[in-house]
Amino acid sequence: MTNRREGVRRRRHARPLLASLATAALCAGAFLVLPGTASASSVSCRGHLDPSTDAPVPDVFDYQFVCDEEILAYSIVTNRSTDYFDTEPVVFVGNPKDGNASNEAFSCEGNIPGFGVGCNGKATPDASGLRWIVGGLGYGSDPCAKHAKGQGVKVWLTVVTTQHKADGTPYTASSQPFRLGGACGGQSRAR
Secondary structure: OHHHHHHHHHHHHHHHHHHHHHHHHHHHHHHHHOOOOOOOOOOOEEEEEEEOOOOOOOOEEEEEEEEOOOEEEEEEEEEEEEOEEOOOOEEEEOOHHHOOEEEEEEEEEOOOOEEEEEEEEEEOOEOOEOEEEEEEEEOOOOOOOEEOOEEOOOEEEEEEEEEEOOOOOEEEEEOOOEEEEEOOOOOOOOO
């Protein structure tokens, strides 16, 4: 009898051990199936959003940004509902204040009202300089006024670039969101 009880006890203790080993084996198998590292875009972008100085209507903000790699597409997402956006932003070689527009272009689409815009085109930095992309977003009411989503408008940029695998094979990749600075400066602006 003693042997039977010990045998039963062993079986009872063996079941949780077997379940643990099976779970560990499944987890190890899952790690073999998953890629070792995530494919991420190496692009770096910076930019800002400022009240427009030449818009014919109030509450229009100009955005401008630059990236260190060729841009094939980009999306702008905002925390405030937009009622207007530029459908054809301008691509500049170097500083936009110099007025040196490139022959590259983007075409943008989105909902009105909406919370962002998506744009396709091309901007390729080269020996002549970086490419700044300049466009506009318009709001139906003062985007710097305090509301349920906090003080002031906030804008994020995501870009699509061409990246290369270790063997040199190209693929497209989306970047992380980059926050565009400027805008309201944390305070409601006067109209």
